[in-house]
Amino acid sequence: MALVYLGLGSNRERTQHILAGIRALHDRFASTERPIRVARVFESAAVGFDGHDFFNTVVELQTDLTLAEVVRTCKAIEQAHGHPSEVPKYSPRTLDIDVLLYDDMVCASPIVLPRGEVLKNAFVLWPLAxxxxxxxxPQTGISFAQHWQSFASEQRLKPLEFAFESLPYLHTP
Structure with missing residues (x-):
């Protein structure tokens, strides 16, 4: 059973798409034995392009799927919510789901893990911490709380009061 952390983001119809992404992940991965946990939602400025602010959060889940299967599942959920696969990396998003960590795996294929944004972007590191x-x-051996404590950035980030849908196997702050 792998412990997986996913980053979710949206800057188009943000509330609707973050909630839809959480529901889709819940429906696909959650059960009595394997609930999913969701961090607070944060609002942050777009990084890498000029665009509307994003809503971001991090989801923890457990799965028997391989990393490649988790990536395919996340991409299918994105596409089902209006995120075409061919859009540029730095562009507006209805729903973006990135695998941040898959157990303590370090790899370059099928994706790079741990994802570089984990230590680079406040909107990933703060909710993960x-x-x-x-x-x-997995590479530094330092806890995410310690990484967050020593994080220095000009990135604007604001925790939000966010009404999560009541789902049977969902734990939120």
Whole structure:
């Protein structure tokens, strides 16, 4: 059973798409034995392009799927919510789901893990540090709480009051 952390983001119809992404992940991965956990939602400026602010969060789940299967599942959920696969990396998003961590795997294929944004972007690191403060980065060996404490950035980030849908196997702050 793999422990997986996913980053979710949206800057188009943000509330609708973040909730839809969480519901889709819940419906696909959650059960009595394997609930999913969701961090607070944060609002952040677009990074890498001029665009509307994003809503971002991090989801923790457990799965028997391989990394490649998790990536395919996330891409299918994105596409089902209006995110075509051929859009540029730095562009507006209805729903973006990125695999951040898959257990303590370090790899370059089928995707690069751990994802570089984990230590680079506040909108990934802060919710990850809240959700899994004692979890250690697979390459640095330092906990995500410690990484967050020493994080220095000009990125604007604001935690939001966010009404999550009541789902049977969903744990939120």
């Amino acid at each position: 809240e959700l899994a403060p004692q979890l250690k980065h």
